[in-house]
Amino acid sequence: MAITVTIELNREIEIPGGFDEVFDLLADVPRSASHFPKVHQLTGLGDNAYRWEMEKVGIDKHAIQSVYACKYHANKDAGTITWEPIKGEGNGVVRGAWELSPKGDNVTSARFRTNAELTLPLPSLLKLAISPVVKHEFNGLVDIYMNNLKSAF
Template identity: 30%
Template sequence: MNIDIKIQRSLDVDVPYEDVKVLLDDLESTIRRFPKLRKLTKVGSNAYLWEMSAIGSRAANIAHEVSYAAKYSVDAKRGQLSWKPLPEYGNAAIEGHFRLHSQGKATKLSFDVQGKLREVPVPLMYRLLAPSFIQGKFTRLVDTFLENTRDALNTSR
């Protein structure tokens, strides 16, 4: 079963924008904060293959080990990291952006992602519930990524 995901989340951090911009300079460290990321492999200039641990519920027999590759670009002036999927890799196509917004002495982190997970094994009796269930699991991963990023920024001060 193919499942579409679309997530928009944000989090405020009590760190000035100038101190948060380092997230755009160290792309690999920023990516590695994403939960369930099992392996990150460089496949080109600013291009990475993600291999994730199972997402879902093994008890409900809805668990998917997502893998995909994306090409990343940084727009330091706009405070944005964006990515586009590389189609020849994995079982998903995911694109999005991670933005930094100055708010005086604080910064807002915004994360927008959308894409398609392909070949998600879902038992017939769960097919109606699976899309919202998987969307919820991914939303929690994004929230955790933002929290991990906030914590890393706070400890580096």
């Protein structure tokens, strides 16, 4: 048995760095991922595609791990970095985008949005209890990521 948890996030932040610096950091997936908490392993799959393996959460046989892969596309002229899921990689399907725009010389406005569907090997009876916990954890990780990005500049 398995349950699927859907998570949708939208964040808007101001990063204290120039547009070019911020774009270059976020478009470089390994550099950007180094600021994301609880990443167990990031594996390059070639052609700007990466598999994310997050740290396991839980104890022994009750531990769960999120694994997914995405292909990234960066368009500096449009100020966008998008990611699309690679099917058949792990237990998650994740897509999203960064939308960046300069706000003065040393500040960049950044809009982050992502949608994730995580399939977890748990009985369906646990969905009502587990869904809010997974969503809360994911929200917390993204909040830490945003703060880490701000601190990087």
